Amino acid sequence: xxxxxxxRTSLGFVVLAIACVFVADFEISAHAPWAExxxxxxxxxxxxxxxxxxLGEAIVRTLAFAFVGVGLGAAAGLLLALxxxxxxxxxxxxxxxxxxxxxxxxxxxxxFGLHPLTGVLAIAIPYAGIFAKVYAEILDESDPSPSxxxxxxxxxxxxxxxxxxxxxxxxxxxxxxxxxxxxxxSSAVLGFVGMPTLGFYLESSFAQGQYATVGALLxxxxxxxxxxxxxxxxxxxxxxxxxxxxLLGDGLPIRWQNVSRFFTEDIVPEPLRQGEGLAGLVPWxxxxxxxxxxxxxxxxxxxxxxxxxxxxxxxxxxxxxVSHHFTGRHFTGRVxxxxxxxxxxxxxxxxxxxxxxxxxxxxxxxxxxxxxxxxIHNGGIIGHLIGRRSNEVSLRPDAPxxxxxxxxxxTPRLYGPFLAFLFYRWEIIMRETAxxxxxxxxxxxxxxDSAIQEIRFDRAMVxxxxxxxxxxxxxxxxxxxxNRLRLRHTAQSEP
Amino acid sequence: xTSLALTDVVANYGGARVLxxxxxxxxxxxxxxxxxxSGAGKSTLLSIMQQHWQASGAALMPxxxxxxxxxxxxxxxxxxxxxxxxxxYNLASLVRPFRRDIDAITPLLERLGxxxxxxxxxxxxxxxxxxxxxxxxxIYQQGDLLLAxxxxxxxxxxxxxxxxxxxxxxxxxxxxxxHDVELALRFxxxxxxxADGAIALDEPSRRLSVQDLLVLY
Numbered sequence: 001x002x003x004x005x006x007x008r009t010s011l012g013f014v015v016l017a018i019a020c021v022f023v024a025d026f027e028i029s030a031h032a033p034w035a036e037x038x039x040x041x042x043x044x045x046x047x048x049x050x051x052x053x054x055l056g057e058a059i060v061r062t063l064a065f066a067f068v069g070v071g072l073g074a075a076a077g078l079l080l081a082l083x084x085x086x087x088x089x090x091x092x093x094x095x096x097x098x099x100x101x102x103x104x105x106x107x108x109x110x111x112f113g114l115h116p117l118t119g120v121l122a123i124a125i126p127y128a129g130i131f132a133k134v135y136a137e138i139l140d141e142s143d144p145s146p147s148x149x150x151x152x153x154x155x156x157x158x159x160x161x162x163x164x165x166x167x168x169x170x171x172x173x174x175x176x177x178x179x180x181x182x183x184x185x186s187s188a189v190l191g192f193v194g195m196p197t198l199g200f201y202l203e204s205s206f207a208q209g210q211y212a213t214v215g216a217l218l219x220x221x222x223x224x225x226x227x228x229x230x231x232x233x234x235x236x237x238x239x240x241x242x243x244x245x246x247l248l249g250d251g252l253p254i255r256w257q258n259v260s261r262f263f264t265e266d267i268v269p270e271p272l273r274q275g276e277g278l279a280g281l282v283p284w285x286x287x288x289x290x291x292x293x294x295x296x297x298x299x300x301x302x303x304x305x306x307x308x309x310x311x312x313x314x315x316x317x318x319x320x321x322v323s324h325h326f327t328g329r330h331f332t333g334r335v336x337x338x339x340x341x342x343x344x345x346x347x348x349x350x351x352x353x354x355x356x357x358x359x360x361x362x363x364x365x366x367x368x369x370x371x372x373x374x375x376i377h378n379g380g381i382i383g384h385l386i387g388r389r390s391n392e393v394s395l396r397p398d399a400p401x402x403x404x405x406x407x408x409x410x411t412p413r414l415y416g417p418f419l420a421f422l423f424y425r426w427e428i429i430m431r432e433t434a435x436x437x438x439x440x441x442x443x444x445x446x447x448x449d450s451a452i453q454e455i456r457f458d459r460a461m462v463x464x465x466x467x468x469x470x471x472x473x474x475x476x477x478x479x480x481x482x483n484r485l486r487l488r489h490t491a492q493s494e495p
Numbered sequence: 496x497t498s499l500a501l502t503d504v505v506a507n508y509g510g511a512r513v514l515x516x517x518x519x520x521x522x523x524x525x526x527x528x529x530x531x532x533s534g535a536g537k538s539t540l541l542s543i544m545q546q547h548w549q550a551s552g553a554a555l556m557p558x559x560x561x562x563x564x565x566x567x568x569x570x571x572x573x574x575x576x577x578x579x580x581x582x583x584y585n586l587a588s589l590v591r592p593f594r595r596d597i598d599a600i601t602p603l604l605e606r607l608g609x610x611x612x613x614x615x616x617x618x619x620x621x622x623x624x625x626x627x628x629x630x631x632x633x634i635y636q637q638g639d640l641l642l643a644x645x646x647x648x649x650x651x652x653x654x655x656x657x658x659x660x661x662x663x664x665x666x667x668x669x670x671x672x673x674h675d676v677e678l679a680l681r682f683x684x685x686x687x688x689x690a691d692g693a694i695a696l697d698e699p700s701r702r703l704s705v706q707d708l709l710v711l712y
Contacts, residue, residue, distance in 0.1 A: 146574075149561035149629075151636050152549045153578035158585035162574050166566045166589070 006415060006485050010312075017309035020302045029364030036362040043211030047219050054213070058201040059220055060247055062187045065116075065197055067244035069123025070183035074176055076124065077131020082160075084136035094475070097129030098427075098468035100435045101186045102353070103445075105193050106452055107464070111262040113255065116248035119195040123186050127179065134175055142167035173234070181228055185351040188221060192353065192438075196249050199354065206361055218350075225349040266457040273458075288459055292451070293466050296437070296444035300470065303367050303443055304430045307374035311429065312422050314379030315386060316411065318344065322387030325395060325410060344387075347380025352432045356439055365440040373436070374429055382421045389417050420487035423478040430474050434467045444470070499523075499548055499640065499668075506539045506692075514539045514692040521640075521670065526663060528679035528700070529672040531689035531711050537672040540689065541644050544670060554638035554666070558645050560629040564618025568609065568628050571617045572600050575636035603631050606661060608654070622649040630658050634665040641666035645673065676708045 030036065049055065083089050105122035112118045146163040165172075191199025198221055205213040232240075265273060271280025320326035321340030327333045352373045359369030390410055399409050437445025444467045451460035499522075505515035514536040521527060529537045538558065545555055554575070555561075562571050570589065573596060577585055588596060604610040607627040612620060617628055626649045633641060646662060647655040655675070659682045663669065673679040679686060680700050688696030688711045695711060 143564075145557065145559050145561040146563045147561075148545075148557060149555045149574075149632070151554070151575060151578040151638070152552065155577075155582040155585075157582040158577045158580070161586055161589055162566070162570070162577060163563060166563045166570070169565055 006419060009481065009485060010419070013305070013312075014309055017305050020305045024302050024306060024367045026368045027364075027366045028368065029366065030362060033363045039211045040214065040358065040362065043213075043215030044218065045215070046212060047215035048210070048212030049216050051213060051216075054201065055216055055220060057196070058191075058198045058217060059224065061195075061249055062184065062191075062197040062221075063224075063240075064244045064247035064249075065119045065123065065190060065195065066180065066183040066187035067240050068120045068248065069187065070127055070176075070180050071241050071244070072120065072124035073127030073183075074131050074179070076128035077135055080128065080132035081135035081139060084132055089132070093129040093132045094472055095129075095468055097126045097133070098431070098471035098475075099126060099464060100431050100445075100467075101126055102189065102193060102435050102438060103448065103464050103467070105190055105195070106438075106448065106460070109193065110266065110452070110457060111254075111259040113258065114194055114252045115254045116195075116251045117254065118251075119187070119190050119197070120248070122190060123183055127183065127186075131176075131179065135172060138168045138171045138175065139164050141171075177228075177232065180232060181225060181349075184225060184228075185349070185354075189351050189353045192357065196251070199357075202354065203357070206358075222346060222349055226345055262457070267461045269458045269462075270456070285462070288462060292447040292459070293444075293463060295442065296434075296447045296463065297466070297470060299367075299441070300430065300434050300437075300443040300467075303370055303436075303441070304426075304433045304474075306367070307371045307378075307429050307433060308422065308426055310371055310375035311378040311382065311425065312418075314375045315382040315418065315422070318379055318383035319386040319390060319414070320406060322384060323390040323410070325390060325393070325405060340387075341384075344380045344384045347376050348384060349380075350377060352377040353435065353439075356436050356441075360439050367441055370433065370436045370439075370441050370443075374432060378425050378429060382418070382425065385421055386414050386418050390414055416485075416487055419485065420482055423482050423487070426478045427471055427475040431467075431471050434470070499551070501543065501547060504540075504543050504547075506536070506543060508539075512692065514543070517692075517694050519687065519694070521668065524667045525685055526667070526669045526671070526683040527685045527687055528683040529670060529687055529689060530674070530676060530679055530708055531695075533674070535689045535711075536692045537689055538644055539692075541642050541670065541672055545642050548640060548642070552639035554633045554636040554641050556629050556633045556641065556643035556646050556662075558648075560625055562617040562625055562628060562632075564616065566617060567614050568604065568612050568617055568620070568631075569597065569600055569614060571628050572603065572631045572635050575632040575634070600631070600635060603634060607631055607658060623651075623654065626650060627654075627658060630662055634661060638666070639668065641669035641671070643669065643671045646671060647678065648674065676705050680705065680708075 080089055080093060084093070101122050104125055105118060108118035108121055112121075142164050146167070147159065150159045150163060187195075188198035191197035191201065192203055194200065198217060202214060202217050205211075205217065269281055269284060271277070271284045274280070322337060322344060324333065324337060327337040327340060355376060356369050356373035359373055363369050390413075393410065393413055395405070395409055399405060434444040437443035437447065438449045440446065444463060448460050448463045448467070451457070451463060500518075500520040502518050503516040504518075506513050517540075519540075529540060531537055541557075545553060549555075563574070566574075569592060573588060573592070576596075580588075584593075587593075601610060601613065604613055607630060609624055609627050609631070612624060612628075617625065620628065626647065630646060633643065633646075641662060643662065647658050650658055655678060659678060662671075663682050669683075671679070671683065680703060683700050686696065686698055686700050686703055686708065687694055688708065690711055696708075698707075
């Protein structure tokens with residue numbers, strides 16, 4: 001067992017994570033952390049749905065931003081997917097999707113202000129990069145033989161629509177629906193930087209200590225995502241997409257002089273702006289790297305590695321909850337399975353950022369809330385996928401039960417897909433880790449946010465680009481590892 | 496339409512010569528059966544013909560049929576006519592087919608015995624049904640020339656004859672690769688036998704009997 005490359009790679013990750021734990025900051029600094037948690041649970045059990053206007057507005061705005069952002073992103077992604085083989089397109093898509101929605105929002109906030117366009121573009125741009133990549137992969141997987149029998153002289157649009165798109169349609173729809181769910185989470189989180197979505201209402205309810213309203217907001221959000229399949233019907237989608245742009249709210253008007261100032265002054269590095277030229281640029285960059293970028297990168301990497309391994313351990317502990325090999329197939333088993341599903345749905349529907357925000361309120365600022373939030377959200381996603389995969393395994397009738405079944409029959413068979421999913425999430429976990437800095441944990445996002453607070457956008461832009469490059473680097477590393485360990489990976493298996 | 500001629504065509508596969516050099520001229524209104532053992536080069540010759548004659552209005556019915564499994568039978572047949580319509584019309588048909596196209600395609604499906612499957616997805620059909628859909632598409636294409644690779648291999652007896660009759664009626668000029676020698680003689684004017692990548696026999700069908708062709712196998 002110790003000779004298998006998969007096991008050795010996994011152990012390497014665990015050892016690295018343990019080493020990281022020693023240099024990480026895990027202190028609980030709040031005065032009464034458990035009392036706060038208790039009040040929050042009380043709020044969830046006794047939610048206050050009285051403020052109907054308030055809750056309704058939070059939900060409608062969250063939906064509207066998600067629909068417009070994902071809709072625009074999907075349309076742009078579809079067009080980009082057709083030209084995705086060009087290196088320029090591939091590289092720019094990798095770059096825009098390496099920058100988190102919240103970073104995009106922070107950038108657009110500087111020149112569009114609190115206009116709805118900020119929130120819409122913050123979702124649409126990174127989503128377009130993701131859609132382009134996955135749509136291109138799905139289209140490539142379609143059977144090329146129908147294209148051969150297309151009559152000579154058929155227009156390009158007709159030929160594509162009848163061959164490639166028709167074949168790929170079901171997969172495109174499934175993936176887009178999944179992304180809509182992600183878009184709802186992104187939209188909710190945009191509230192934390194000032195968009196009028198769920199996060200905004202959640203933050204202000206927290207600030208006022210109204211835990212019953214917090215509970216009501218969270219429960220509504222879970223209900224929205226759990227019932228997505230019931231209300232997001234294909235026939236209703238055109239209606240939603242048409243209505244959504246009118247429900248974004250008014251925000252504040254755009255001041256166009258801000259837009260031009262942003263590009264011509266704000267983001268130009270300070271020494272260049274003051275005419276010091278290259279001589280001034282080198283010390284400026286050196287200072288930025290030594291005092292902000294490097295500490296930020298270090299903390300981001302430390303936190304990412306711990307969160308990755310915590311996610312993996314939680315996944316391995318949780319997948320039996322939704323595997324019929326453990327819950328059983330009879331009536332009581334199905335009830336147990338449904339309960340397990342419920343737990344995982346709640347875990348994966350909670351955006352990491354929102355969870356980290358809540359835990360941070362309860363435990364005070366340290367890396368602990370971030371690790372727990374990342375592990376819960378990502379463990380919920382991968383646990384669900386691995387559990388589903390385990391249900392495709394058929395065991396011999398006299399297979400062992402209980403812990404032996406877990407250790408000898410199922411986990412070894414599922415370990416390959418498990419690692420594939422985990423490596424895929426690696427980049428996502430790192431992107432989220434960086435962004436959690438906005439909450440006060442000293443990852444890259446913290447330095448980006450501080451630079452913006454100090455109105456030093458030139459520094460913020462350099463840090464955002466560094467974050468994007470770090471994400472691209474981890475993505476490449478994960479792909480190499482997947483190839484080396486021969487883990488199968490297709491577009492549809494992406495969680 | 497200019498005359499259909501292949502001169503000194505060759506095909507290589509993995510560095511080895513698998514076909515040719517060979518010459519073949521096809522007269523208008525001439526239906527040619529390509530016969531020969533499997534692996535002799537019939538499919539290769541057909542694909543060369545397709546490359547040369549595609550622009551002269553060749554309709555193709557390959558062995559793998561080229562159906563889109565997620566589209567309905569109607570749409571798969573309609574695809575034969577894509578070049579005759581503007582793009583906006585084709586896109587609109589994808590969402591909601593026009594009455595006149597349904598009226599044009601239904602009799603064709605009725606003749607081939609698959610009218611009841613008109614709105615079923617092509618991926619849900621049996622092998623024989625799929626082959627008839629591909630035949631219907633080739634017929635609906637209304638090209639000047641048909642290139643078909645084993646067009647009735649999944650059909651038996653009367654159905655095979657029905658489809659052959661429909662295909663040959665729609666296409667006076669055709670090249671059909673076939674392994675059913677008896678059907679080949681009945682529905683074509685000329686038989687070209689392929690062996691080891693070269694033309695081993697080229698005779699009018701009426702002068703041949705089934706026994707004459709067995710030497711090729």
